[in-house]
Amino acid sequence: MFKKIYKHLKTKGFNVYSIGQHQGLCIEPFLVIFEKGPLQTTEKNIIKDLFEIYVFYPIGQYSKVSEYKISVESVMDEIVGIKQAYEALPILIDDEKQAYFTRLSYYENKQIRR
Numbered sequence: 001m002f003k004k005i006y007k008h009l010k011t012k013g014f015n016v017y018s019i020g021q022h023q024g025l026c027i028e029p030f031l032v033i034f035e036k037g038p039l040q041t042t043e044k045n046i047i048k049d050l051f052e053i054y055v056f057y058p059i060g061q062y063s064k065v066s067e068y069k070i071s072v073e074s075v076m077d078e079i080v081g082i083k084q085a086y087e088a089l090p091i092l093i094d095d096e097k098q099a100y101f102t103r104l105s106y107y108e109n110k111q112i113r114r
Contacts, residue, residue, distance in 0.1 A: 026099030
């Protein structure tokens, strides 16, 4: 799942990292993909493979954050079988990265082989 999402976002021109990979301050927008793992469902032999995309945008450019987040959501909508799990977090500030921050949550249903 990670490789599929990473490659798709990268192909669309986004700066994409795995968790813990980005170093330093946020001087340009970037995304971090975090795999949360499987979640049992009430459906027989189906799990939800959860992952999150952390969206970072340089501090001082608040008016552009929403537009950037919407562009990420739009590109994610292009991937067949992936659905948004929860509403995005409100836009917060990450003091360490000097960035605005939000989180997008997605899942893909997968069939369990038994």
